[in-house]
Amino acid sequence: MTLILALDFGGTKLAAATVKAGSREWLRYENRLSPANADALSDIEIMRSLIDSVLDKNKPDAIGVSFGGPVDAATGMVRLSHHVPGWENIPLKELLEEDYNAPTSVDNDANVAAIGEHRFGAGRGYDSLFYITISTGVGGGWILNGKPWQGAGGMAGEIGHMVVDPTGPVCLCGKRGCVERLASGPYMVQNARELLDKETQDFSPSTRGEILRYLVSNDLNLLTGQVISTAAAHGDELAQEVLYKAAWALGVGIGNVANLMNPQRFVLGGGVTKAGDSFWATVRKVAQETALPEVNFEVVRALLGDDAPLWGAVALGLDIAR
Amino acid sequence: MTLILALDFGGTKLAAATVKAGSREWLRYENRLSPANADALSDIEIMRSLIDSVLDKNKPDAIGVSFGGPVDAATGMVRLSHHVPGWENIPLKELLEEDYNAPTSVDNDANVAAIGEHRFGAGRGYDSLFYITISTGVGGGWILNGKPWQGAGGMAGEIGHMVVDPTGPVCLCGKRGCVERLASGPYMVQNARELLDKETQDFSPSTRGEILRYLVSNDLNLLTGQVISTAAAHGDELAQEVLYKAAWALGVGIGNVANLMNPQRFVLGGGVTKAGDSFWATVRKVAQETALPEVNFEVVRALLGDDAPLWGAVALGLDIAR
Numbered sequence: 231m232t233l234i235l236a237l238d239f240g241g242t243k244l245a246a247a248t249v250k251a252g253s254r255e256w257l258r259y260e261n262r263l264s265p266a267n268a269d270a271l272s273d274i275e276i277m278r279s280l281i282d283s284v285l286d287k288n289k290p291d292a293i294g295v296s297f298g299g300p301v302d303a304a305t306g307m308v309r310l311s312h313h314v315p316g317w318e319n320i321p322l323k324e325l326l327e328e329d330y331n332a333p334t335s336v337d338n339d340a341n342v343a344a345i346g347e348h349r350f351g352a353g354r355g356y357d358s359l360f361y362i363t364i365s366t367g368v369g370g371g372w373i374l375n376g377k378p379w380q381g382a383g384g385m386a387g388e389i390g391h392m393v394v395d396p397t398g399p400v401c402l403c404g405k406r407g408c409v410e411r412l413a414s415g416p417y418m419v420q421n422a423r424e425l426l427d428k429e430t431q432d433f434s435p436s437t438r439g440e441i442l443r444y445l446v447s448n449d450l451n452l453l454t455g456q457v458i459s460t461a462a463a464h465g466d467e468l469a470q471e472v473l474y475k476a477a478w479a480l481g482v483g484i485g486n487v488a489n490l491m492n493p494q495r496f497v498l499g500g501g502v503t504k505a506g507d508s509f510w511a512t513v514r515k516v517a518q519e520t521a522l523p524e525v526n527f528e529v530v531r532a533l534l535g536d537d538a539p540l541w542g543a544v545a546l547g548l549d550i551a552r
Numbered sequence: 553m554t555l556i557l558a559l560d561f562g563g564t565k566l567a568a569a570t571v572k573a574g575s576r577e578w579l580r581y582e583n584r585l586s587p588a589n590a591d592a593l594s595d596i597e598i599m600r601s602l603i604d605s606v607l608d609k610n611k612p613d614a615i616g617v618s619f620g621g622p623v624d625a626a627t628g629m630v631r632l633s634h635h636v637p638g639w640e641n642i643p644l645k646e647l648l649e650e651d652y653n654a655p656t657s658v659d660n661d662a663n664v665a666a667i668g669e670h671r672f673g674a675g676r677g678y679d680s681l682f683y684i685t686i687s688t689g690v691g692g693g694w695i696l697n698g699k700p701w702q703g704a705g706g707m708a709g710e711i712g713h714m715v716v717d718p719t720g721p722v723c724l725c726g727k728r729g730c731v732e733r734l735a736s737g738p739y740m741v742q743n744a745r746e747l748l749d750k751e752t753q754d755f756s757p758s759t760r761g762e763i764l765r766y767l768v769s770n771d772l773n774l775l776t777g778q779v780i781s782t783a784a785a786h787g788d789e790l791a792q793e794v795l796y797k798a799a800w801a802l803g804v805g806i807g808n809v810a811n812l813m814n815p816q817r818f819v820l821g822g823g824v825t826k827a828g829d830s831f832w833a834t835v836r837k838v839a840q841e842t843a844l845p846e847v848n849f850e851v852v853r854a855l856l857g858d859d860a861p862l863w864g865a866v867a868l869g870l871d872i873a874r
Contacts, residue, residue, distance in 0.1 A: 370812075372813075385811075
């Protein structure tokens, strides 16, 4: 029996699981939140304890790893984490191979999630696809000719920082109107807050934002992407404006990517994609309008949810266990 | 001796050449303008006479073909030409294989030019590159993992219709602010004419456009991208504005593509790239600003000039002659 160990170093969550080759059910699965003051060493310590628990004294035949940050997939060296300090130039593949005496493959979370959806999810049977996760940030991973494409320096997939509105609001990256600036959860919240503040200053009789305020009992610190979606679904025009802008930005980004790379499918995952049908309809409509008429593609929901990186890690492990 | 026949069906020009495998000089080379009232059949007839001339009764070992329009590279079927009527669904590969009894490979001009620059030009030794031609239109071709990437439906590379300014002028494709709408030669001419008309209406004392008008003896029908470049180099502020906008659009497009695909090099060819150093400096600066700081790439000049598609056709032929 071939035993695969799959690891997910997320920005806020650590997860380890084991699976038998050929199975689609976890043999064992453990996860823990990364503490607020975590650094690379503490994350590795927590992961070691999760690994010991899921391995239960068995030896893995291969290890697949999803890492939440830029990785050199060829060497398995982490470049850095945007969330947890101390990850600069940590040779994660080497560390794990020494500790567990099993071949190990490491890649960044968007690439690994793309591999997961391709092998086990919404991308099965599609040789070319772009996976996009829209949640705290917006990132992507490529499958071309049935294989991951990470780019010359491992940086491919950054649709989040494609500029779609050069006169739009300023993004953390310094540019204006990036896809992430308009479509990520936290930025949608920021956009909603700014619009709500503006409504208040206008002193005009308006019902815009009323449902949104009601849902968070007027405490704007409680705003989330989910709340904005709910308010929009209940007819709040301000929430609908924020959500429309997010869907529009994603749609333009997807249409641009379709023109540029012409993949068969776009697979969309992450919290923001749980928004309702009108969000999806706008994404698809704007993407079609942005793409040339001869360029065909589908925009579909990811199937593996939060487990996409872990199932992608299984695929990485299976490939080197053979 | 392996003899390769290379063909270029351009929008306005037809060319045929022969080369011995291993050589970088044409054995024979012929070209002719496609007449104004050309259709697919007349183009094929002209090409047959060019072929007879360059073959000089020899039999080619393989035929490589660059076609100026969308092609299904797998089957060698032309989808259509945007310039010459009657090309819809012409089985070009099949026709040539029957007529000349040699294996034939057909792809669209941007892809073939990318292959040419990769094998013989500015892309030698680079496994991942994006070739962009900026002339009558703006198009691109991909090399990834050392091989062409045409997309699932043969439509990849369309950077020309990436939207970079959603509030910009309307493009032929119906969208606003496409790269091609701002950076192609004919559209640069249109933008210059509109600005010149505006200057005239303003009745304000201005030297903007004076050099431009002087260079065409005040006959705006004589405006070309080349004239705009020359006027800009001589300090004409209106011409500089048009050229800057073109370089800016290209720079944003290139930076977006760098974030998305992370290729090693961008190779730029076509008439517009003959503009001066300030054009190139703007393209490079804006591309760097648009790309994330971790994304490294170079923007270089194509080396093969107008012969890039024909040399790419040689590479196509060499690959199937082996």
